Every structure is written in C-alpha cells, then in structure tokens.
Amino acid sequence: MITLEDVARHAGVSLATASRVLNGSTRQVGASLRAKVELAAAQLGYRPNVAAQALARGAGNVIGLVVHDLVDPYFAALADGAMRVAEGRGLMVMVGTTHRDPEREIAYVATLNAQRVRAVLLAGSRIADAHLTRRLREELDGYRESGGGVACVGQDLLGTDTVVPGNAEGAADLARALAGLGHRRFAVLAGPAGLVTAQDRVAGFAGALAELGLPAPLLVHGAFDRDGGYAAATEFADRIAGWDEGPSCVFAVNDVMAVGALAAFRDRGILVPQDVSVAGFDDIATLRDLVPALSTVRLPLTAMGARALELALDPAGEARVERISGEVVLRESTRKAAPA
Amino acid sequence: MITLEDVARHAGVSLATASRVLNGSTRQVGASLRAKVELAAAQLGYRPNVAAQALARGAGNVIGLVVHDLVDPYFAALADGAMRVAEGRGLMVMVGTTHRDPEREIAYVATLNAQRVRAVLLAGSRIADAHLTRRLREELDGYRESGGGVACVGQDLLGTDTVVPGNAEGAADLARALAGLGHRRFAVLAGPAGLVTAQDRVAGFAGALAELGLPAPLLVHGAFDRDGGYAAATEFADRIAGWDEGPSCVFAVNDVMAVGALAAFRDRGILVPQDVSVAGFDDIATLRDLVPALSTVRLPLTAMGARALELALDPAGEARVERISGEVVLRESTRKAAPA
DNA sequence: CTGTTAGCGCATTCAG
DNA sequence: CTGAATGCGCTAACAG
Numbered sequence: 001m002i003t004l005e006d007v008a009r010h011a012g013v014s015l016a017t018a019s020r021v022l023n024g025s026t027r028q029v030g031a032s033l034r035a036k037v038e039l040a041a042a043q044l045g046y047r048p049n050v051a052a053q054a055l056a057r058g059a060g061n062v063i064g065l066v067v068h069d070l071v072d073p074y075f076a077a078l079a080d081g082a083m084r085v086a087e088g089r090g091l092m093v094m095v096g097t098t099h100r101d102p103e104r105e106i107a108y109v110a111t112l113n114a115q116r117v118r119a120v121l122l123a124g125s126r127i128a129d130a131h132l133t134r135r136l137r138e139e140l141d142g143y144r145e146s147g148g149g150v151a152c153v154g155q156d157l158l159g160t161d162t163v164v165p166g167n168a169e170g171a172a173d174l175a176r177a178l179a180g181l182g183h184r185r186f187a188v189l190a191g192p193a194g195l196v197t198a199q200d201r202v203a204g205f206a207g208a209l210a211e212l213g214l215p216a217p218l219l220v221h222g223a224f225d226r227d228g229g230y231a232a233a234t235e236f237a238d239r240i241a242g243w244d245e246g247p248s249c250v251f252a253v254n255d256v257m258a259v260g261a262l263a264a265f266r267d268r269g270i271l272v273p274q275d276v277s278v279a280g281f282d283d284i285a286t287l288r289d290l291v292p293a294l295s296t297v298r299l300p301l302t303a304m305g306a307r308a309l310e311l312a313l314d315p316a317g318e319a320r321v322e323r324i325s326g327e328v329v330l331r332e333s334t335r336k337a338a339p340a
Numbered sequence: 341m342i343t344l345e346d347v348a349r350h351a352g353v354s355l356a357t358a359s360r361v362l363n364g365s366t367r368q369v370g371a372s373l374r375a376k377v378e379l380a381a382a383q384l385g386y387r388p389n390v391a392a393q394a395l396a397r398g399a400g401n402v403i404g405l406v407v408h409d410l411v412d413p414y415f416a417a418l419a420d421g422a423m424r425v426a427e428g429r430g431l432m433v434m435v436g437t438t439h440r441d442p443e444r445e446i447a448y449v450a451t452l453n454a455q456r457v458r459a460v461l462l463a464g465s466r467i468a469d470a471h472l473t474r475r476l477r478e479e480l481d482g483y484r485e486s487g488g489g490v491a492c493v494g495q496d497l498l499g500t501d502t503v504v505p506g507n508a509e510g511a512a513d514l515a516r517a518l519a520g521l522g523h524r525r526f527a528v529l530a531g532p533a534g535l536v537t538a539q540d541r542v543a544g545f546a547g548a549l550a551e552l553g554l555p556a557p558l559l560v561h562g563a564f565d566r567d568g569g570y571a572a573a574t575e576f577a578d579r580i581a582g583w584d585e586g587p588s589c590v591f592a593v594n595d596v597m598a599v600g601a602l603a604a605f606r607d608r609g610i611l612v613p614q615d616v617s618v619a620g621f622d623d624i625a626t627l628r629d630l631v632p633a634l635s636t637v638r639l640p641l642t643a644m645g646a647r648a649l650e651l652a653l654d655p656a657g658e659a660r661v662e663r664i665s666g667e668v669v670l671r672e673s674t675r676k677a678a679p680a
Numbered sequence: 681c682t683g684t685t686a687g688c689g690c691a692t693t694c695a696g
Numbered sequence: 697c698t699g700a701a702t703g704c705g706c707t708a709a710c711a712g
Binding site: 013014015016017020028029030033052054055056057058 | 697698699700701703704705706
C-alpha cells in the first residue's frame with residue numbers, strides 16, 4: 001500500500017508539496033517539482049486514500065441511496081436518475097436495499113450517517129406507521145444536524161426535501177379517462193393496506209369515481225409486486241364469478257401489479273381488453289412492449305430521482321416539496337365499454 | 341459533529357474504554373462503565389466515523405460494484421444477488437454505472453481503489469479491445485496488490501476470479517433445440533460486433549448449426565438493448581422481404597433485444613410464432629409475462645451475482661473460474677417449423 | 681479490567 | 697513557492 005509520503009520521498013519533496021500537486025489544491029507548485037511528483041506517483045501507482053482525505057477534509061464524496069428493491073424497475077429508474085447526477089458531480093453512490101423492511105431502512109440511514117455521506121436519498125413509499133415514521137425521522141434529524149442533506153421520493157412525511165409524485169391526482173385523472181371510455185363499474189387491485197403510495201392512488205381513483213357519481217370500486221388488496229397483482233387479479237376473478245354485472249375495468253395501482261393481473265387473466269382465459277380492461281400506474285419503460293400495451297399513468301422516474309438528489313445536495317433553509325404530475329396514457333389494455 | 345472523545349468525556353472514561361464498548365471489540369469492559377458509555381453515546385446521538393475507523397483499522401466495510409446499466413434488468417438481477425451477500429456480511433455497496441463506456445469502467449476501478457473498498461465486482465461483458473483490456477487489467481492488478489479482492493461476471497479476460505455464464509454452450513443448446521423443432525434457416529440479431537458476450541452467443545449458435553449440417557445463420561448487428569433488437573429485427577425484415585425462403589427462426593442474443601424484435605415484428609404485422617419464431621437469452625424475470633412467452637436460455641443471474649461477490653471476498657491463491665450453464669426454456673415464441 | 685500513547689494517510693495552517 | 701508541524705476520529709498495542 002503506497003502512500004503520499006512514499007511519493008513525496010520518492011520525488012524528493014515534502015509531503016505538503018506532494019499533496020498540493022496530487023489533489024488539485026488552490027496552491028500552485030513549481031513546474032519542475034510538480035513534474036517530479038507526478039512522475040513518482042505514476043511510477044509507484046499511487047492512489048489517494050479517500051478515507052484519509054475524508055478524515056482530514058471533514059467531508060467525503062459519497063452519497064447514500066436507499067431503495068426498496070433494485071430489481072423493481074421503478075426503483076431502478078429512480079436510482080439511475082440519481083446516479084446520473086451523482087456522476088455529474090463526481091460523487092460515488094452507496095446503495096442499500098431494504099427489501100421493503102422499514103427496520104432496514106432505518107438501519108441504513110444510521111449506517112450512511114456513520115459513513116458521513118454527503119447526502120442521503122430515500123426512495124419509495126412510506127408506510128402508514130407513526131412509530132416507525134418517527135424513528136426514521138429522528139434518525140434523519142440526527143444526520144441532518146451533522147450537516148448531511150436528505151431528500152425523499154414519495155411522500156412528504158419526514159420533514160425533508162421531497163419529490164412527490166401526484167399519485168392521487170394521477171389516479172383521479174386515470175379514473176376520469178376510464179370513465180370517459182364508458183366504464184362504470186371498477187375494481188382496484190389496491191396493494192398493501194399500509195403503503196401510502198398505494199393508499200393515495202386508491203383514494204384518488206375512488207374519489208374521482210365518487211365525483212362522477214359512479215359506484216365505489218371493488219377493492220382487492222395484495223402485495224405491491226407482480227405476484228401480488230397476479231394473486232389479487234385471481235381473487236377478483238373468483239369473487240365476481242357469479243355476478244350478473246361485474247366491473248368492466250380493473251386498475252392495478254402499479255404497472256408490475258398490472259403485469260401480474262394480465263398474466264392471471266390470461267391463465268384463466270379472460271381476455272383483455274375484450275372481457276375486462278386493465279390499467280396500471282408508473283409507465284415502466286421495460287414494460288412498454290407488453291401485449292396488450294398497458295394503459296397507465298406516466299411518471300418521469302429518472303428525472304424524479306435526479307431531481308431528488310439535486311435537492312438533497314443543494315442546501316436550502318426550508319424543506320422543499322416538489323410535486324410531479326403524472327400523465328394518463330391510454331393504450332390497448334383498456335377499451336370502450338360496451339354501452340349498457 | 342460529536343466524536344468518541346465527546347462520549348468518553350461525557351461518560352467519564354478513557355477514549356479506549358469508550359471505543360471498546362462501542363465497537364464490539366474482543367476486550368471486555370466492566371458492566372458499570374459499559375453502561376455509562378452506552379448511555380452517553382445514546383444521549384449524545386453518537387455515530388462512529390467510519391472513515392476514521394477505516395483509517396485506523398486499515399480496512400473498510402464497503403465493496404464496489406461496477407455495472408453497465410442498472411436499468412437493464414440483467415444487471416439489476418446481478419446487483420441484487422451481490423447486494424444480498426454484502427448485506428449478509430454487513431458490508432455496504434458502492435455502485436458505479438458505466439453506461440457501457442469502457443473508459444468509465446476503468447475510472448471506476450481507480451475510484452473504488454481510492455476508496456479502499458474490500459472488493460470490487462465487475463459485472464458485464466468485456467469488449468474485444470486488447471488495449472482497453474490491458475489498461476483495465478493493470479488498474480485491477482494495482483488494486484489487488486494493495487490487498488483488494490476482485491471478481492468478474494462475464495469473461496475470464498482479466499486474470500481474476502470469474503463467474504462465466506455458458507454463453508456459447510447455452511446458445512448451442514438453444515440452436516439444437518430450435519433445430520429439433522424443425523427450423524433449418526436462422527437469423528441472429530447479433531448485438532454489437534465487439535461485445536464478447538454477444539460474440540460467444542453468436543459463435544455457439546452458429547457452431548451448433550454447422551455441426552448439424554445446417555446453413556450458417558443470417559447475422560444482423562445492432563445495439564445490445566431493446567432498441568437495438570427493434571432496429572435489427574426491422575433490418576432483418578427488410579432484407580428478407582423478397583426472398584423465397586427466409587429464416588423461420590430468429591435468435592436475439594439477449595432477452596431485451598428479443599423484446600425489441602417482438603415489437604418490431606408486431607409493428608410490421610409479422611406474427612410470432614406463426615410467421616417467424618423468436619428466441620432470446622437470459623430469461624429475465626421481469627419479461628416472463630410477455631406475450632408470446634419468450635423461448636430463451638435461463639441464467640441464474642441473482643445466484644451468479646452472489647457467487648461472484650463471494651469469490652471476490654474470499655481470497656484464494658489462484659484465480660478461480662466458475663462456469664455457470666444456462667438451461668434452454670422453450671415457450672410460445674418458438675414453434676415447430678412447417679415441414680418443407 | 682482500564683487508561684496512555686502512538687500512529688493510520690492526508691490536508692493545512694504556519695513559518696521560511 | 698516550499699517545508700515542517702498539527703490534527704481529523706479512531707484503533708491497537710502497551711502499560712498499569
């Protein structure tokens with residue numbers, strides 16, 4: 001392990017001089033010494049020890065990113081956006097995946113605090129649990145007091161800068177668009193009961209239906225992933241089996257659930273959109289080539305991740321909340337309802 | 341920013357004692373002092389400074405992961421596997437995305453070296469460029485000399501521990517399976533000319549065809565992603581437009597390209613598998629619900645990522661190379677060829 | 681069991 | 697412009 005001191009000795013200069021040339025300091029160094037140092041560094045294959053630099057400088061070049069699940073394309077897209085701005089600023093990204101365990105989320109914030117990362121970005125829905133939220137908030141407060149920046153993507157529940165997707169509004173717009181197609185009875189594959197993002201989407205959707213004077217949707221809960229969508233759609237199909245007038249349209253609160261629902265319907269011989277229309281939420285890029293193409297609400301995920309990191313990195317007095325609105329995209333998975 | 345010294349003073353003990361209780365050292369500490377220290381640490385909200393610990397200990401608790409693109413589900417799955425073992429060992433993961441720029445890959449290795457990460461994992465195909473490969477190798481050698489572990493997922497070109505997917509063998513198996521379905525003329529959406537993974541898959545596929553006495557496949561190059569698959573499939577369709585006997589089966593060298601190909605065929609009214617069969621490679625989980633379901637070669641991506649990190653973390657004298665074989669999975673996107 | 685002390689590798693005053 | 701000295705926060709011998 002070769003150090004700055006080795007380089008300095010090898011170049012016949014002082015430690016300070018070596019430091020000055022190898023780290024883009026403000027101070028200037030004479031051309032000849034500079035050359036010697038650079039040569040020595042190259043010959044020895046010197047690599048600065050970032051930990052030592054961080055200690056001496058009191059600030060590192062790492063940011064932390066906490067996501068629920070990297071395999072979920074939703075988080076992958078957010079992470080990608082954040083990593084692009086990190087890259088642009090010469091920062092490294094330390095990633096933690098909670099696998100949807102709120103305890104792990106808290107633990108990661110503590111760990112990232114210990115790493116003295118410059119900023120931490122929390123991506124993903126909060127869950128409706130006051131105790132957990134408080135603990136996470138305390139952990140974040142401790143981190144911010146020590147000078148770190150924090151931003152969230154999801155809900156503004158932590159008193160931090162936040163990028164909040166228009167879940168309720170987007171779902172409401174979607175409901176209106178679907179009603180515009182002639183649908184009157186709906187089902188919602190509503191995700192987990194405690195997940196705020198899911199709750200908001202359900203509420204927005206149901207609220208718009210109510211405003212339109214349409215009946216409340218049939219709610220089926222389940223996991224927030226593909227298998228959850230499959231299971232919920234299966235349960236839905238079972239439940240309405242004997243009905244004379246079942247829902248003509250199913251809204252899955254996110255795209256991956258919608259994919260599961262599509263698979264479930266296919267397995268049971270239910271045709272989409274002929275027998276039932278299906279819509280999702282997010283507009284995941286990887287899923288755009290699905291057949292039938294999914295109607296959904298588009299969210300600029302990459303931009304949201306990028307924006308959130310910018311907020312976390314650029315300090316501000318007050319906690320800023322930026323709302324991002326989704327755009328309804330109607331494709332082949334939904335179609336005009338047959339007139340009654 | 342409160343330090344260990346603050347805690348020690350607050351608890352009325354020495355720095356060493358505070359250190360001993362707060363970091364699970366081997367040494368034992370009396371119950372009363374221990375309690376005092378823990379109380380003080382809690383009251384003050386003490387967080388160890390990992391950079392300082394790393395400096396003093398000479399070893400950190402972070403590992404580096406370099407991938408081409410996190411949004412590509414192939415890399416997301418590899419990363420997920422690696423992150424799971426990291427989590428199990430109490431390590432944090434620093435991620436760098438190269439966006440397929442080999443220069444960035446080299447730069448990331450240098451940066452991770454500076455971070456003194458315990459191990460680095462390079463995921464993704466090498467490219468066929470001797471100069472670039474040599475430079476990367478030098479960078480890695482420097483890192484390993486300083487005690488870091490390195491592992492790759494892809495090809496064994498860097499003299500490191502490597503998990504190598506059976507690209508050629510898998511593609512050959514696939515070719516035989518497809519020939520077994522009666523296909524005799526093939527096209528291959530071959531990816532970029534310089535990408536070793538793509539080359540290996542093409543070579544394995546073509547080799548098996550040759551062994552079977554079948555004509556060499558029509559090769560169409562393009563990007564290694566969804567759009568590349570779309571473009572290549574479009575070009576393919578244009579090229580064979582006037583032929584009296586075109587290929588009845590198209591092999592896209594990875595699943596995301598196959599998705600693009602499916603979309604391209606759909607847009608041109610070409611039916612899969614009626615008009616042409618399509619197969620991919622990887623068996624990306626997110627894509628399993630496609631219609632028609634994609635025939636492909638399944639690779640245990642998550643396990644591969646996990647295994648690679650284990651190799652990087654557990655030192656060995658010689659560079660180990662572990663071959664992972666893929667399994668052909670025939671689904672609906674390929675079907676029996678009509679007898680000539 | 682507990683306290684003292686000397687670095688870990690580097691940035692940075694402060695003199696020269 | 698350059699070198700010597702100090703300390704960042706913590707661990708690990710080393711003495712009591």
